[in-house]
Amino acid sequence: MSRRFDIQYVFEFIPKLLAYLNITLLIVGSSIVLGLLIGLIVALPRLYNTPVLKRLSQLYVSFFRGTPILIQLFLVYYGLPEVLGWIHIDVSRLAVLYFVIATYALNSGAFISEMIRASVAAVNRGQIEAAHSIGMSSYQTFTRVIAPQALGISIPLFGNLVIGNLKDTSLAFTLGVMEMTGRSQTLGTATQHFIETYIALSLIYFVISFGLEKGFQWMERYVNRFDGHRSEKTLRASWRRPLRAAPLLGKGGKSG
């Protein structure tokens, strides 16, 4: 099926794949930024218990968490031009990359909205009552008491989301986007050294996820530095970090 295994190719392929790292990171970066925006908008109706909008946001989150990202990719790619066509917006000539970013943004948005909701809910209720009792307004309570603590709680969840998103970008090649995995396919086909390409690619993904994980751990410690209890806990063995499939935010084996 393919030629003899030669470790030399692994080292040769790494720089070739890294040339496409910027596309992968572009997809991750832009979809996470857009996802944060979408997530916040989607989380608000549920935080404030707005009647009809709350149901809609539940439906949105349930759909994007309940279907595989691969299906979502195809759905957006084939469906978005059609749906936007009904309101006379023509996007059929847009580059595939934008559809991919849109899908990942919509998908991350659902997970991020759950993250925001869970983090806000995790802030001790007594803190909010205390803030109100010393005369803070709702807005003050949110910005001064809830948000800073929710941020500390959400960082490990957010880190897992970003790493999951990175791993999911490997699926963008199915629509023909030339990111690292797409490049690995062409490299493999051209040289018939598939195993070496995928080893090289796995190493790259591994190093990036590892770096991201360490970065988020550092950030978590930094944000929680005034919270002795929590910062101490994160100092302990790193593999204890909950799965991406933490109870509230499951995506499980995370297709990724």
Added chain:
Amino acid sequence: MNLDPSFIWTAGLSLLQALPETLWITFVSVAAGLVIGTAVALCRMYHIPVLSQLSAGYVAFVRGTPMLMHLLLIYFGLPVLIDGISSAMGWSFTSASIPLIGFVWIAFSITAGAYMSEVVRAGIQAVDKGQVEAAQSIGMTTIQTLRRIILPQALSVSLPNLSNSVIGMLHGSTLAYTISVVEINAQAQIVAADNWKYFEAYIAAAILFWVLTILIERISGWLEYRLNAYQRGGAL
């Protein structure tokens, strides 16, 4: 191009043909993943010399790379390995006799094993340490303590995580189409390409996965309620 709602139904019916394949992939990878995951978690929790380092490396690698990589590495790497060994040993067995779905099972079991090990570990750690001490003080061996005291309680604690992993593997099974196994996603592409109705076919596939996911969540919720019966006190 207009949306053809009736084709969503037609496509959905034809997707049902591929449903068993998807369920098989999910079931086998979850079952094998649980076995691997339990072994790996126990190796790490009891600090068994070489095995615990190996397990740590395995979990870190699998969790740091996309599931697609595991599938492709197994698909391209395993035949080379098997054929190499069997020609060296003079066996007649070759990788050609492994069905495609076999590669999917192996690859996804490896993926699931690493994620499950985290689920199992979290579950075991959630069991009160006093329970273990109590079991040992009445003379139970380590195996007995594990089997009679720790695992039953760990199971009920880890059910939410477990159901998330099952959902993750269900969603991950869509990747099998990359090596031409006809599961729901591949079937959707076939139906779509035959009729040139991509949007409708993927709507049907999305609905099918959505229903399956909600079903898994419901079942797990019900099981959790049943398994935690002993904690509610009083009659069931």
